[in-house]
Amino acid sequence: MSKHWTDEDFLNHLYEVGPGDGHLESCLECRARWEQWLKLRRFTLNPPTLDPGLLARQREQILARTQHGESTGRGKRWALAAALAGAVLFALLARAPNLVPSPENDSERMLLSKADAQLADAQLMSDVYHSVYQSEPGAVEAVQGLFEVDP
Amino acid sequence: MGVMAELAAMSNRGATAPVLDFAVWVKAEQPRIFLLCRRMLRDGEEADAATQDVFWKAFKALQNREEGVISDPGRWLTRIAVNTCLDRLRSRRWQFWRKRLEPSEEAWILTMSAVQEPNAEDQIFAAEIERSLAQALSRLSDRQRAVFTLKHYENRTLEEIAEILELDAGTVKAHMSRAVAKLREDLKDLYQAVAKRRTI
Numbered sequence A: 001m002s003k004h005w006t007d008e009d010f011l012n013h014l015y016e017v018g019p020g021d022g023h024l025e026s027c028l029e030c031r032a033r034w035e036q037w038l039k040l041r042r043f044t045l046n047p048p049t050l051d052p053g054l055l056a057r058q059r060e061q062i063l064a065r066t067q068h069g070e071s072t073g074r075g076k077r078w079a080l081a082a083a084l085a086g087a088v089l090f091a092l093l094a095r096a097p098n099l100v101p102s103p104e105n106d107s108e109r110m111l112l113s114k115a116d117a118q119l120a121d122a123q124l125m126s127d128v129y130h131s132v133y134q135s136e137p138g139a140v141e142a143v144q145g146l147f148e149v150d151p
Numbered sequence B: 001m002g003v004m005a006e007l008a009a010m011s012n013r014g015a016t017a018p019v020l021d022f023a024v025w026v027k028a029e030q031p032r033i034f035l036l037c038r039r040m041l042r043d044g045e046e047a048d049a050a051t052q053d054v055f056w057k058a059f060k061a062l063q064n065r066e067e068g069v070i071s072d073p074g075r076w077l078t079r080i081a082v083n084t085c086l087d088r089l090r091s092r093r094w095q096f097w098r099k100r101l102e103p104s105e106e107a108w109i110l111t112m113s114a115v116q117e118p119n120a121e122d123q124i125f126a127a128e129i130e131r132s133l134a135q136a137l138s139r140l141s142d143r144q145r146a147v148f149t150l151k152h153y154e155n156r157t158l159e160e161i162a163e164i165l166e167l168d169a170g171t172v173k174a175h176m177s178r179a180v181a182k183l184r185e186d187l188k189d190l191y192q193a194v195a196k197r198r199t200i
């Protein structure tokens, strides 16, 4: 039989880095000491009490974020898409020479400058739309491999 | 299948009761994930933000999924948490602040209201253990800390840790060996202190 384990051996065994000599299987004395080490370890795992207020606030923020993403996110997406389509249509109509006569008075000129401004708005909205809805959190991609698909 | 239905199909690690909805699941896993983030990031505020990110990423991942169930949601969430923390640790901004923070300066979010409770001394002792181990963990590299944290606090096998961190078992064992070598004296002190307390 190999020699009794030292505290260092028990410590290594606790973290799966040694000694790997199978001594525990053959020595009742060391096995009893191992049980003690396991009890000590469990005691070190007694988790510190966390501030319940902090956890509640944190949970509120987590759930608010998921609800925002689910409900208002979808509505906002439609609103942006509708505004975008309207602005682009208006700008196209205003710029097409065959469809819209050249400005002959101040009110028509004002209308066209308004159309230019809306075209700029449309571009801005388009940029915002893409940056908001096409970005995915990095770790989401990393976790795709974890999904186990049922046959 | 919606998020709630997906979650209903899951079962907790080691538990038989199904998780009924996302809010319930968050409440059940939140303390563990927050502690894991705090141990890895060594900062309460960063851990708070990271925990929120973890659940958001989990929610998004569940929403974007098409088929199937996650066989071990606890491990899956742990993996998101570890990746989130490692990302934060890698970021330049965080490295900058990290250098300025000492564990002793950090605002540990430990309730002292436990002093009023019957097991107040145990609570204080647990907080002391937490703090001294956190200080010891600050000497480890990010990877070593991730490996050690998952082993010590979550009682994961090296094989499981290898899966979570997407490393081979040999690399994980090497990280663990170095971590234990660095922490050897602290761990001996820790276990001696616990043994002494248990005999009081």
Ligand SMILES: [Zn+2]
Binding pocket: A003, A004, A005, A023, A027, A028, A029, A030, A031
């Ligand atoms: Zn022996």
